[in-house]
Amino acid sequence: MKQINFSKHVLPHLIAIGVFVTITFFFFSPVFLEHKSLSQHDIQEWEGSSKAVRDFRDQTGEESLWAPSMFSGMPAYLINVHWGNQAVGYLKAILSLYIPHPICNIYLAFISYYILLLAFGVRPYLAIAGAIAFGLSSYMIIGLAAGHNGRMGAVAFMPLVMAGIHLAFSKNKILGFGITTAGIALQLRENHLQITYYLFMIVAVYGIVQLIQYVKQKQVFDFVKVMGLLVVAACIAVGTFFGPLWAITEYTAYSIRGKSELTSPTINAADVRGLDKSYAFNNSYGLLEPLTLLIPNFYGGSSSNYLASDQTSKSYKALASSGNSETANQLANYTTAYWGPQQPFGAAPYYAGAIITFLFAVGVAFAEKKYVWWLLPISVIALLMTFGSNLSSFNYFLFDHLPGYNKFRSVTFTLAIILFAMPLLGMMGLEKIMEYGLNKETKKKLLIALASTGGICLLLLLFAGTFSFLKDEEGQLPPWFRNALAEDRKSLLRSDAFRSLAFIVITFVVIYFEAWKKISPAIFYTFLTFIVLIDLAVVDKRFITKENYYRKQKNAAFALTEADQEIAKDKSYYRVYNLQGAMGEAKTSYTHNSIGGYHGAKLRRYVDLYDSCLMNETSEFIQDAQSGRPDFRKYGILNMLNAKYFMYGDQRNNIILNPNANGAAWFVASVETVNSPTEELKKVCDLSTHEAAVVDGSKFKVQSFQFDSAAVINLSEHKPNYMKYESQSAADGFAVFSEIYYEKGWKATIDGKETEILRANYILRALSIPAGKHLIEFTFKPDAFYVGNKVTQASSWIMMLVLLGSLGWSLKKE
Numbered sequence: 001m002k003q004i005n006f007s008k009h010v011l012p013h014l015i016a017i018g019v020f021v022t023i024t025f026f027f028f029s030p031v032f033l034e035h036k037s038l039s040q041h042d043i044q045e046w047e048g049s050s051k052a053v054r055d056f057r058d059q060t061g062e063e064s065l066w067a068p069s070m071f072s073g074m075p076a077y078l079i080n081v082h083w084g085n086q087a088v089g090y091l092k093a094i095l096s097l098y099i100p101h102p103i104c105n106i107y108l109a110f111i112s113y114y115i116l117l118l119a120f121g122v123r124p125y126l127a128i129a130g131a132i133a134f135g136l137s138s139y140m141i142i143g144l145a146a147g148h149n150g151r152m153g154a155v156a157f158m159p160l161v162m163a164g165i166h167l168a169f170s171k172n173k174i175l176g177f178g179i180t181t182a183g184i185a186l187q188l189r190e191n192h193l194q195i196t197y198y199l200f201m202i203v204a205v206y207g208i209v210q211l212i213q214y215v216k217q218k219q220v221f222d223f224v225k226v227m228g229l230l231v232v233a234a235c236i237a238v239g240t241f242f243g244p245l246w247a248i249t250e251y252t253a254y255s256i257r258g259k260s261e262l263t264s265p266t267i268n269a270a271d272v273r274g275l276d277k278s279y280a281f282n283n284s285y286g287l288l289e290p291l292t293l294l295i296p297n298f299y300g301g302s303s304s305n306y307l308a309s310d311q312t313s314k315s316y317k318a319l320a321s322s323g324n325s326e327t328a329n330q331l332a333n334y335t336t337a338y339w340g341p342q343q344p345f346g347a348a349p350y351y352a353g354a355i356i357t358f359l360f361a362v363g364v365a366f367a368e369k370k371y372v373w374w375l376l377p378i379s380v381i382a383l384l385m386t387f388g389s390n391l392s393s394f395n396y397f398l399f400d401h402l403p404g405y406n407k408f409r410s411v412t413f414t415l416a417i418i419l420f421a422m423p424l425l426g427m428m429g430l431e432k433i434m435e436y437g438l439n440k441e442t443k444k445k446l447l448i449a450l451a452s453t454g455g456i457c458l459l460l461l462l463f464a465g466t467f468s469f470l471k472d473e474e475g476q477l478p479p480w481f482r483n484a485l486a487e488d489r490k491s492l493l494r495s496d497a498f499r500s501l502a503f504i505v506i507t508f509v510v511i512y513f514e515a516w517k518k519i520s521p522a523i524f525y526t527f528l529t530f531i532v533l534i535d536l537a538v539v540d541k542r543f544i545t546k547e548n549y550y551r552k553q554k555n556a557a558f559a560l561t562e563a564d565q566e567i568a569k570d571k572s573y574y575r576v577y578n579l580q581g582a583m584g585e586a587k588t589s590y591t592h593n594s595i596g597g598y599h600g601a602k603l604r605r606y607v608d609l610y611d612s613c614l615m616n617e618t619s620e621f622i623q624d625a626q627s628g629r630p631d632f633r634k635y636g637i638l639n640m641l642n643a644k645y646f647m648y649g650d651q652r653n654n655i656i657l658n659p660n661a662n663g664a665a666w667f668v669a670s671v672e673t674v675n676s677p678t679e680e681l682k683k684v685c686d687l688s689t690h691e692a693a694v695v696d697g698s699k700f701k702v703q704s705f706q707f708d709s710a711a712v713i714n715l716s717e718h719k720p721n722y723m724k725y726e727s728q729s730a731a732d733g734f735a736v737f738s739e740i741y742y743e744k745g746w747k748a749t750i751d752g753k754e755t756e757i758l759r760a761n762y763i764l765r766a767l768s769i770p771a772g773k774h775l776i777e778f779t780f781k782p783d784a785f786y787v788g789n790k791v792t793q794a795s796s797w798i799m800m801l802v803l804l805g806s807l808g809w810s811l812k813k814e
Contacts (some may be wrong), residue, residue, distance in 0.1 A: 005253055008319075012124035012125060013124065013494040015125075015128070016124060016127070016128050016131070016445040017111075019128055019132075019529070020107055020110035020111060020114070020128075020131065020132075020135075021033060021099075021107065021330050021535065021564065023098065023110070023132065023136075023537075024103060024106055024107045024110075025541070027106075027136075027537065028103045028106075030549040031100060031103060031549070034549070034551070035551070036549040036550060037547055037549065037550060037551075038102070038103070038144065038145065038544075038549060039548055039549065039550050040068060040102075040144075040145065040147030040149070041146060041147050042144065042146055042147030042148060042149070043102075043147035043149065045147075045585070045586040045587075045598040046079070046080075046147070046586070047558065047586075047590065048555065048558060048585075048586035048587050048588070048589045048598070049067065049069070049070045049079055049586040049589050049597055049598055049599060050067070050070065050076075050079050050080035050484050051558075051589065051590045051591075052064070052068055052069040052589070052720055053066075053067050053076045053079060053080045053081075053720060054594075056719065056720050056721075057082065059100055060654060063076075063081055063082060063086075063785065064076060064719070064720035064721045064780075065077070065081060065720075065721055065745070065780055065782060065785055066720045066721050066780045067079050067080075067720065068593055068718075068720045069589040069590075069592065069593045069594055069597075069601055070586060070589045070594055070596075070597030070599065071594075071596065071597045071599070071603065071606050071740075072593075072594075072595060072606070072641050072738075072739075072740050072763075073593075073739055074249050074597075074599075074602070074603055074606075074739040074740065074742075075247070075742060075745075075782075076720075077244065077247040077248055077251055077784075078191070078248065078251070078599070078601055079599070079666070080787070081244075081247075082724050082792030083243050083244055083785075083789055083792050084243065084299070084789045084790070084792045084796065085185070085189055085240045085241070085792050085793070085795075085796040086793075086796065087240075087796035087797050087799065087800045088185045088186060088189045088240050088796050088799065089189070091182060091185075091186065091800065091803070092104075092108070092186055092189070095108060095186075096108050096113060099381075101149070101689070102144060102149040102152065102153075103144070103440035105140075105144065105149065105152040105153045105156045106135050106136070106140060106141075106144065106156075107135075108150075108153070108156040108157065109131075109134055109135035109140060109152075109155065109156035109159075110131045110132065110134070110135040111131070111551075112156055112157055112158070112159040112160040112163070112183075113127075113130060113131040113134040113135065113423065113471075114127050114128065114130075114131040115159065115160060115163045115179075115761075116159035116160070116162055116163040116166075116424065117130045117131065117423075117424065117427055117693050118163075118426075119162075119163040119164075119166045119167050119170075119171070119676075120166060120311070120371075120424065121428075121431065122427045122428060122429055122431050122642060123431065123434075123532075125454070125521075125525035125529075126336070126427050126430060126431060126434075126525065126528070127427065127625060128525070128529050129427070129525070129528045129529040129532045130423040130424070130426070130427040131423075132529065132532050132533055132810065133352075133353055133355070133356045133422075133423040133426075133532050133536065134159065134419065134420070134423050134534070135156075136533070136536040136537060136540055137349040137350070137351065137352055137353065137419045137536065138296065138348070138350055138536070138539055138540055138543060139155075139350045139352075139415055139416065139419050139730065140152055140155065140156075141540040141543050141544055142348045142350070143155075143542050144544070145543055145544050145548055149592070150190050150191055150192040151190075151192045151194075151195055151413070153189075153190035153192070153389075154187055154190040154191075154192035154195035154196060154199075154438035155195055155416050155420075157183055157186045157187035157190065157276045157495075158187065158195070158198075158199045158202070158416070158420055159420065160179065160182070160183035160186065160187070161180060161183035161184050161187055161199060161203070162183075162199075162202065162203065162206070162420075163179055163183070164176050164178070164179030164180030164181070164182070164183050164233070165180050165203060165206065165230060166206075167179060167180075168180060168226050168229060168230055168233075169210055169226050171214055172810055173226065173229060174806050174809050174810060174813075175806050175807070175809075175810040176229075176230075177232070177233050177802070178227050178802050178803045178804075178805065178806025178807060179232070179803070179805055179806070180230055180233040180234070180237070180765075181233040181234075181236050181237050181799050181802045181803060181806075182237075182799060182802075183237075184233065184234055184237030184238070185236075185237040185240040185241070185796070185799045187199065188237060188238070188241035188244075188245075189240070189241065190239065191244060191248075193248070193407075193408075194407075194408040194410075194413060195413070195416060197404060197405070197408065198382075198413070198414060198416055199415050201378065201381075201382075201417065202378055202417060202420065202421075205374055205377065206374050206379045207227075208611065209370050209371075209374045210223065210696055211223055212370075213370055230374060233802075236795055236798055236799055237795075237799060237801060238795075239791055239794070239795025239796075239798070239799075240792055240795045240796045240799050241730070241787050241792065241793065242790065242791040242792050242795060243784060243785060243787075243788030243789040243792040244788075244792070245788075246783075246784040246788040247782065247784035247785060247788065250744050250782075251601075252407065252601070254603055254604060254605070254742065254744075255601045255602065255603055255604055255808075256279075256601060256602055256603075256604045257406075257407040257408075257601060258604055258609055259766065260604060261605075261674070261676075261678075262608060262677055262678050262681065263675040263678050268761055274638065277389070277396065277399060278389075279409060280388075280399065280408065280409045280411070281388035281389040281395065281399075281409075281411060281414055282409065282410075283388070283409075283410050283411065284341070284386070284387060284388025284389045284390050284411060284412075285386040285387050285388065285390065285411075285412055286340050286341035286351050286387075286390060287297075287387060287391070288340075289340055289341065289386075290383055290386065291456070291460075291470070292349035292350060292351060293351060293352040293357060293415075293418070293422075294348065294352070294354060294357045294453065294456060294457070294500055295354075295456075295457065295460065295496045295497050295500050296349045296351040296458070296496055296539050296542075297337070297349070297492040297493055297496035298349070298493055298496070298497075299339055299340030299347070299349065300337035300338045300340070300469075300489045300492050300493070301337045301338060301348075301349060301492060301541065301542065301544065302337065302338060302347065302348045302349070303336050303337075303338035303347045303348070304336070304348075305336065305337040305338070305542075306332070306335045306336055306337070306491075307335040307336070307337055307485070307488045308332040308335040312597055313335075313484075313488045314484040314485075314487045314488050314491075315335045315481070315485050315488050316335075316483055317484070318480060318484035319331060319332060319335075319481070322481075331477065331478070331481050334474060334477060334481075334485070335485060337413060337488070337489060337492060339469050339471055339474075339489050341390070346497040348420070348543060349414070350415050350656060351536070351539050352418070352419055352452045353503075353532065353535050353536050354453075354457070354499070354500035354501075354503040354504050354535055355503050355504065355507045355531060355532050355535050356422050356423050356426055356532070356633070357422065357453050357500075357504075358426075358450070358454070358503075358504045358507055358508070359422075359423070359426025359427065359429065359430060359507070360421075360422040360423075360425055360426045360450060361448075361449035361452050361453050362426055362427065362429040362430060362433070362445075362446070362449045362511075363375075363424075363425030363426045363427070363428055363429030363430075364376060364429070364449075365429060365445035365449055366428075366430075366433055366442075366445060367425055367428040367429040367432060367447060368427035368428070371424075371425060371428055372425065373428075374425060375421040375425045376421075376425070378417055378421060379417065379418045379421045379422070381417075382414040382415065382416075382417035382418050383414075383418060384449060385398065385411055385414040386411055386412050386414050386415055387411075388411040388412075395411070409600070415755055429457070430511065432517050433446075433511065433514075434514065434515065434521075436515065437515055437516075438512070438515040438516045438517075442515060443512075446511065446512060446515075449508075450504065450505070450508045453504055454501050454504040454508070456505065457497045457498070457500045457501035458497075458501055460493065460494075460497040461494055461497040461498055461501065464490050464493050464494050464497070465490065467490070467493070468486065468794060469485070469486040469487075469489040469490050469493075470482065470485070470486055498535065503531065503535050506531065507528070507531065510524065510527055510528065510531075539654050544650040558587060558590040558591070559771070560591060561650035561651075562650060562652040562654075563647050563650055563651060563652060563654050563655050564591050564592070565650065565652075565787065566652050566655060567591075567592060567645050567647070567655060568592075570644070570645075572644075572697075573593075573642070573663075573664045573715050573718055574578070574593070574642055574643075574645065574661060575593045575594060575639065575641055575642045575643050575644065575645075575646035575738075576588055576592040576593065576594055576595070576643070576644075576645045576646075576647055577594075577595040577596070577618075577641075577645070577646050577647070577751065578594065578596055578647045578648075578739055579618070579622065579646055579647065579648045580647075580649070581596075582594070582596030582618075583596045583597070584596075584597055584598055585597075585598055586598035586599075588647070592645075595638075595641055595643055601764075603740065603742070604652045605741075605762060605763045606740065606763055608681060608762070609637065609681070609684070609762055609763055609809075612681055612682075612685060613637045613681070613684065613685040614637050614638070614641075616685075617635055617636075617637050617638060618638075620635075621635055621638065625646075625656060630656070632658050632660035632661075633688075634659075635660075636684075636686070636687050636688055636689040636690075637689070638658065638661075638711050639658070639660055639662045639686070639689055639690060639734070640662050640689035640690075640738060640761055640764060641659050642662060642663060642738040642794070643658055643661055644657065644658050644661040645657060645658065646658065660690075661685060662689060662690050662736075662738060663712075663715075663738065664714075664715035664725070664737065665713045665715060665725055665735055665736065665737045665738065666690060666713065666735065666737055667707065667708070667711045667713060667729065667733045667735050667738055667769075668690075668691060668692055668707070668735075669691050669692065669707040670691070670692045670693075670694055670707070671692070671693045671694070671702050671705075671734055671760075672692060672693070672694045672695070673694075673695055673696075673702060674694060674695070674696055674697060675696070675697055675698050676696065676698060677696055677762070679696075679734045680694055680695070680762050681762050682695045684762045687761065689736075689761060693734065693736050693760040693761055693766060694760065694762070695758060695759070695760050695766070696759065698751060699759065700756075700758040700759060702758065703732070703733065703734075703768040704732070705731070705732045705733050705734045705768065706731035706732060706733070706788075707731070707733065708729045708730045708731045708733060709769075710730065711727070711728065711729035711730065711731075711733055712727065712728055712729075712730075713725055713726070713727040713728075713729075713735050713769075713776075714726050714727075720780075721779065721780040721781075722777070722778065722779055722780070723737075723739065723777070723778040724774070724775070724776070724777050724778075725737075725775075725776040725777075726773070726774070726775060727769055727773070727774050727776060728772070728773045728774075729769065729771055730771060731771050731774070732770050732771050733767070733768075733769050733771070734766065734767075734769070735766060735767050735769050736760050736761065736764055736766045737764060737765040737766065737767070737778075738764060739765050739778070740763055740764065741757065741759040741764055741765045744782055744784070745758070745780050745781060745782030745783070745784070746765070746778055746780050747774065747778070747779050747780075747781065748765075748767060748777065748778050748779075749777050749779075750767070750769065750770070750774050750775070750776055751774055751775055752775075755767060755768070756768075765778070
């Protein structure tokens with residue numbers, strides 16, 4: 001057994017942990033010192049969408065698995081389900097030192113990347129700087145501010161997975177096996193399969209490079225052995241995610257990421273397997289936008305930064321001296337600093353760091369070529385993918401042919417690959433410089449790296465005036481205001497170009513003198529870590545300021561309005577339709593069962609119905625309501641969705657009662673059978689849903705029935721995963737239920753005997769009910785949870801044993 005040298009084997013890692021904890025503490029100091037929370041838009045929406053599911057768990061200790069309060073009901077797999085992978089959760093809590101969620105993801109990004117750099121042979125004190133560069137990239141900070149906690153957690157664990165894989169191939173197979181198993185389990189638990197997909201791309205290219213090396217060395221059998229070990233690790237890790245993966249894969253086929261069943265071009269739905277291209281590439285980068293990796297304000301910075309709020313800006317001064325306050329107020333809406341390609345949900349620059357961009361160039365010049373041939377091509381591919389529809393020939397080909405790629409949107413997320421690669425290659429290059437020292441070849445390569453990065457900054461600094469600094473639609477603005485706006489934006493570009501150039505030159509000089517052995521390693525490490533931190537933290541503070549924190553009061557964002565209170569007096573079973581952005585808000589879902597909601601993976605059929613029927617019907621209702629003549633009988637879609645209340649504001653009188661809502665369930669007088677989903681959707685748009693139903697005869701067979709006008713069917717009990725009805729009819733009847741049809745898990749019984757659930761009116765459940773008095777029950781018990789969760793739980797504890805065993809074996813061996 002080797003003798004442990006504390007200063008060599010232990011102290012650097014303790015210092016690293018101390019640095020990472022300190023940075024996390026001070027960067028997010030309001031959380032620790034003032035007991036505040038980050039204000040995250042997506043998390044606030046999640047709280048609304050998941051309220052019914054969480055309440056059910058708190059009251060019963062069970063998982064509902066169905067979210068009844070959003071989009072008239074949908075599976076809760078991607079909303080809030082507690083799976084049996086508690087062991088993985090315990091491991092994350094231990095690794096994060098119980099730092100509060102979600103800021104623990106930044107600390108975990110530091111730790112994971114630090115381990116990655118150590119695995120690739122980078123000395124600990126260099127690895128600290130590289131880890132800071134990864135964890136504090138604005139990609140992480142902007143995502144955290146938006147509330148993309150799952151994405152940030154998934155990105156944070158990418159380096160840990162890669163560290164384990166590399167260890168298995170290079171140094172310690174057993175330790176690599178354990179870390180890979182734990183890393184994949186932790187990464188999958190974050191439940192962001194888009195980032196997992198990008199991780200797979202990184203690993204795949206790495207595997208190809210390794211295979212080439214093993215073939216050259218005639219060691220193919222050794223490659224196969226390592227791959228076999230890693231496949232076992234992956235199987236155990238995937239087992240910890242088996243239940244969620246089963247459920248999500250099953251649900252995906254029915255969501256907007258699955259294949260549309262519609263074939264008519266007149267129907268507003270995609271005829272593809274996966275997302276529609278226009279939706280998937282909605283947030284595409286402009287061809288020059290990646291320059292924000294080097295110069296954050298290349299395009300002015302964030303689209304939420306309005307120059308009119310800065311009293312020192314030329315735009316503000318121009319507006320203030322205009323002499324017309326009404327015109328000034330109107331023009332102030334055009335003073336956003338961002339002038340790049342318009343992105344529908346706003347833009348914010350993903351900044352890798354001027355220093356890291358320079359070091360990436362250093363890595364290309366100095367790192368081992370096998371790593372350059374891994375990280376450089378994957379970065380270029382990722383860069384091309386960010387362009388989306390702006391490089392349609394390449395990206396549409398990937399979308400149509402790369403397996404699984406058409407399930408994802410927000411192509412700018414592929415920058416995670418680049419931001420993973422840049423510090424790694426940069427630190428490996430710097431490690432080589434420190435190893436070999438300064439010589440003629442080193443000087444030449446360093447100067448090339450300086451010219452290729454600092455040169456861009458210098459050119460932009462000198463020739464910034466060649467850009468227009470205006471969006472297309474801003475050409476019609478008054479010249480006096482347009483010129484001031486362009487000058488402000490030009491100033492932002494030049495300021496950041498100079499800033500980045502200064503950081504690059506300073507870093508070049510320090511590296512040069514370190515390689516020349518003119519400064520001590522301790523000073524070099526300290527200075528490099530400090531300057532990387534300053535470079536990134538100052539830019540990050542543009543996106544998380546004091547205004548991003550609030551003193552959390554329970555449910556403060558969801559305080560009941562007068563309208564909510566008035567509606568809540570009704571204790572019957574109904575839904576609420578918020579006419580103020582129904583398909584993009586979940587606040588309504590916090591208090592009521594809502595027609596709308598907020599989610600990126602809605603049921604495709606529900607979206608089809610909204611696009612083709614409900615949107616037009618909503619417009620018609622609003623026009624009728626404004627004229628004071630709404631005829632509620634003609635709104636067939638709203639009635640079948642049991643939209644009893646329409647809400648258009650917070651005041652008590654901002655609600656409209658719909659007396660013709662169909663209720664929870666009803667018997668129909670007739671059923672029209674069609675031969676395809678397209679016909680079904682066309683028919684239901686014009687259907688009087690209280691009297692008639694439409695069924696796709698190619699999927700379901702309707703038994704003959706008679707209509708009893710005196711028949712009744714009433715809801716007697718309802719929970720998210722359970723509905724009970726009582727019916728009475730003198731003849732066999734056909735009942736439609738105002739509940740979303742989802743075949744994977746819902747079971748129906750009549751008097752305890754299972755019966756087939758039919759789909760009616762494109763999205764609803766229906767049953768053939770015999771004459772007489774009956775008890776009807778719907779229960780949601782999907783195999784994906786009740787079977788898959790057992791595998792998940794067992795695999796999670798196996799993962800923990802594998803990790804502990806590999807760590808113990810490695811320590812004993814050392």
